[in-house]
Amino acid sequence: MHIIVTGCGRVGSQLAQFLSYEGHDVVIIDREAESFSRLGGGFNGVTLTGIAFDEGLLKEAGIEYADALAAVTNFDNTNLMVAEIATKIYHVPTVLARLYNPENRQAFVRLGIDFVSGTTLLAEMIMRKLLQSDLIVHQDRLEVEMRVIEFAVPWLGGRVMAGDFEDGISSRILALERSGRLLRWDESTRLLVGDRVVLAAKREGMGRLQEIMERMGVK
Known part of the structure; x- marks a missing residue:
């Protein structure tokens, strides 16, 4: 699969490494070139430096034929914009966005963007431990x-x-x-x-x- 990851923070870098290890063609985008140092030597995908919602950069990343895209920066507005571009303009089959601040949940729901909230998942994990x-x-x-x-x-x-x-x-x-x-x-x-x-x-x-x-x- 050809997969695009936007954001090379702790979440994006680990995701890109996992996908690369599984044999997928991975392109990861971040606005800071230094962020790619998190990927380590085992990553064999492509890194691109720039703004995640720049359509020219997304085309360079292969969004026109991408099988999936994960928007996982630390900024909800950026993730939302990238997910909208991927879903509504390029019709990428699978698009998932990271919800960084749970207070912005309704914006993702209203626009029909599939998302994962790390804060919510962490709270659920703690609840599971507490309730055994x-x-x-x-x-x-x-x-x-x-x-x-x-x-x-x-x-x-x-x-x-x-x-x-x-x-x-x-x-x-x-x-x-x-x-x-x-x-x-x-x-x-x-x-x-x-x-x-x-x-x-x-x-x-x-x-x-x-x-x-x-x-x-x-x-």
């Missing part, structure tokens, strides 16, 4: 048809495979973490106690997933 819950549902937009679910495997009463959570239509695994490290997986990967699973599910697939998670003791 294994399951957390990330859902920033009430009208969204897709939920992102994260849970830890507390117990296994039998063999559970990664493929049990994927049907190719209503649900799929986004990430699998084991012992603090992201794990490469396929449908034959067996889950172990302590694994953390992040998956995306449409509403119609939730019933089947809940049955599987209940058998595993996820609460």
Whole structure:
């Protein structure tokens, strides 16, 4: 996939490194050339210096044929502008923006921009720890048809495979973490106690997933 990342701060640099490691063609944009030092020697993508919402720079980054774009600068207005350009002018198939200040949430919702709020996710993680819950549902937009679910495997009463959570239509695994490290997986990967699973599910697939998670003791 050809993926554009705007913003090479802590979030953008890690995202670009992960995507590059997974073999994607990554272009990352930042207004400060010094920011690219965060990428380290393992990054094999392209870096461009300039304003993230400069259309000329976005064209140079390949926005006309990009498969996905992540706008993750520290400025909500910039992220919103980049996401709007990508969505409404260039029709990039997948566009996600970072919401830096939760007070600006309604602007993203009103314009129909998909977003992730780091502040909200952190609060949810703290809540999960306080309540000793294994399951957390990330859902920033009430009208969204897709939920992102994260849970830890507390117990296994039998063999559970990664493929049990994927049907190719209503649900799929986004990430699998084991012992603090992201794990490469396929449908034959067996889950172990302590694994953390992040998956995306449409509403119609939730019933089947809940049955599987209940058998595993996820609460």
